[in-house]
Amino acid sequence: xxxxxxxxxxxxxxxxxxxxxKVAAVMRDENVGSVVVVADGTPVGLVTDRDIAVRVxxxxxxxxxxxxxxxxxxxxxxxxxxxxxxxxxxxxxxxEVRRMPVTDDGELVGIVTxxxxxxxxxxxxxxxxxxxxxxxxxx
Numbered sequence: 001x002x003x004x005x006x007x008x009x010x011x012x013x014x015x016x017x018x019x020x021x022k023v024a025a026v027m028r029d030e031n032v033g034s035v036v037v038v039a040d041g042t043p044v045g046l047v048t049d050r051d052i053a054v055r056v057x058x059x060x061x062x063x064x065x066x067x068x069x070x071x072x073x074x075x076x077x078x079x080x081x082x083x084x085x086x087x088x089x090x091x092x093x094x095x096e097v098r099r100m101p102v103t104d105d106g107e108l109v110g111i112v113t114x115x116x117x118x119x120x121x122x123x124x125x126x127x128x129x130x131x132x133x134x135x136x137x138x139x
Contacts, residue, residue: 001085006120007102007110013038016045016069020056023047023068034099036108037072043101043108045072078103081110085120088112 012035014023023035027049037045047068055071056063077095079088081104092100092114102110 001120003079003081003083003085003088003102003110003112006085006116007081007112008116009110011036011101011108011111013108014047014068015039016067016072018068019064020047020052020061020066020068020071021063023071024049024052024063027052035068036076036101036111037068038108041107043076043078043103045069045074046076046099046101047072048099076101079112080104085117089117092117 012026012030012032014026014035014037016037016039027033027035034046034048036043037047045068051071051073052063055061056066061070077091077097078101079091081102083091083102088100092098098114100112101108102112
């Protein structure tokens with residue numbers, strides 16, 4: 001399975017100069033835990049709900065004057081859209097990230113989250129459990 005089959009293409013994005021309170025409102029309205037900060041189509045950062053809580057709220061910063069660029073984790077780890085799921089999982093583990101922007105020639109084309117992978121793996125485990133159940137003797 002390639003990422004084309006798994007990634008979400010409706011990525012919620014923002015510009016680096018967007019105020020954090022606007023970023024938080026978009027996250028609420030879109031029901032997402034992160035937004036990808038994009039400049040010229042390229043992911044340059046990632047702002048998560050945790051970033052807003054820890055870097056902004058707990059830091060006593062004003063979210064109406066602080067920008068996404070100030071709150072984001074810069075230079076996000078990305079994978080190419082032709083990456084396989086196994087390699088994606090390895091990359092996420094190696095870099096200890098829960099969200100992975102997907103690019104094509106450096107341009108953002110999608111995102112895969114840990115939640116997406118859990119849903120996929122749960123469905124596959126269900127399929128395997130069905131095979132075991134079908135081939136097991138009745139108890």
